[in-house]
Amino acid sequence: MxxxxxxxxxxxxxxxxxxxxxxxxxxxxxxxxxxxxxxxxxxxxxxxxxxxxxxxxxxxxxxxxxxxxxxxxxxxxxxxxxxxxxxxxxxxxxxxxxxxxxxxxxxxLAVPRRAVATVDGAHLAVALAAVAPLAGADELDAVQVVVGDGLVLLASDRVRLARWSLDATVRATSGGSSVVVTVPGPDVPALAGWARDRAKVTVTADEHGATFADGSHLAPVAADASGAAPDLAAVWEARRPRGLNRTWVAPEDGPSDARHVAVPLGDVEVLLDSALLDGALATVHGPAMLEADTNLEPVLVRSAATPQHGILLMPVVPEGLPPAGGRVLP
Incomplete structure (x- = not known):
């Protein structure tokens, strides 16, 4: 059927x-x-x-x-x-x-990233002079400039990482994020010398680079796009200590003739390279606050006089402990 x-x-x-x-x-x-x-x-x-x-x-x-x-x-x-x-x-x-x-x-169709910020010229010159000596080689032979909510300068030789935050008047931003550009190491002294005599410096940054100007007068150097260089601002945020252990170090506490110096920081004792510590203390000026979370993580050196400026140092790994890489940057 x-x-x-x-x-x-x-x-x-x-x-x-x-x-x-x-x-x-x-x-x-x-x-x-x-x-x-x-x-x-x-x-x-x-x-x-x-x-x-x-x-x-x-x-x-x-x-x-x-x-x-x-x-x-x-x-x-x-x-x-x-x-x-x-x-x-x-x-x-x-x-x-x-x-x-x-x-x-x-x-x-995307809105290009662009930011315009104005800072005190003398302050910019001081910041450039402070962080530039820590610039490394190759892609790190530069000062990174982050233009966004303010103006931040960073430089690193992988063992150290310097950061200086400047008060800035941000007049225009677009594209939804900060703009990162780099001033090549050889150009930093010229830019610092030019900025030192300017009342105000306006930084105009986009994905192609940045210009520095005092009104209609452009600086003799410009910044490049960040390219393949590491994002130093992201490294700083990831590796800076959270203030679990800290101590003050006065200028009379150094320099040291020893190769390494042990610094007690709260519950831990951190072993630091004496030359690197002396250099950091000389850069931040005056009594310095040292902060660290453990004796294997970067130590933050910052000054009471210039709290906006800080340097991350890698400690020396004590004998008997596994190596921690020895670098702030990987």
Whole structure:
């Protein structure tokens, strides 16, 4: 006895397609009903058509166009798998190309990062002179300038990291984040000398670099884009101590003739390179606060007179303990 035919509504529920979609597939000769009532025009479907209809439903969910559906339906059972694999490969390639195009468009339409800040010229000169001696070699032979909520200068030779924060009037920002630029090491003295005689210096920074100006008078040097240099501001935030252990060191406490000096910091004793510590103390001027979380993590040296300025130093690892890398920067 033959299986009873299913009404379009029952068939639609069984295969996951709407009656409207089934009527469309009939109109385009993709899936014709098994029987159409000559009087009412009602469509009826055979149970044997369920497999094909469910395949069409899956293809439709994958946004496969009707002509491609037709090719799948008409293919031999043995060829369907290969056809679907080919379709999936084309989809992957197309999706990657579309995603790349969208990213390019997003980059073209994105608001470029830009920041404008004005600082005291003499203060900028002092800050440049303070952090520049700690600049290292290669990509670190520079002073990083972060223009955002204020103005921050940073420099590092990997063993030390100096930071100086300046009060600044930020007049314009766009692009949603701070702008990081670099002043090449050889250019820092010229910029510091120029800024020293200026009442105010305006720093205009974007993704291509920065200019320094006093009104309409430009500084003889400019800053470059940060390029491949490490983000020193991020390193500072990640590695600076949280003030768990601290002590004051007065200038008369140094310099030391010993190669290393042990500094008691609260619950820990930190072993520091005497030359590096003496250099840091000379830079920050006056009594200095030393802070550290452990005797294996960077020590922060900062001055009471210039709390906006600080230097991170790596301690000397005591004998018997595993090495901690010996660098502020990796």
């Amino acid at each position: 033959p299986e009873p035919l299913l009404s379009i509504g029952s068939f639609a529920r069984a295969v996951g397609l709407s009656p409207t979609t089934l009527r469309h597939y009939d109109d385009v000769d993709l899936l014709a009903p098994a029987h159409v009532d000559g009087v009412s025009g009602y469509r009826f479907y055979d149970v044997a058509q369920v497999r094909t209809a469910r395949m069409l439903a899956a293809l439709r969910d994958a946004s496969v166009p009707v002509e491609t559906m037709r090719a799948v339906v008409d293919a031999d059972d043995g060829a369907v798998g290969a056809l679907l694999e080919e379709l999936a490969a084309r989809r992957t390639t197309s999706a990657a190309a579309e995603a790349a195009a969208l990213r390019r468009l997003a980059g073209e």
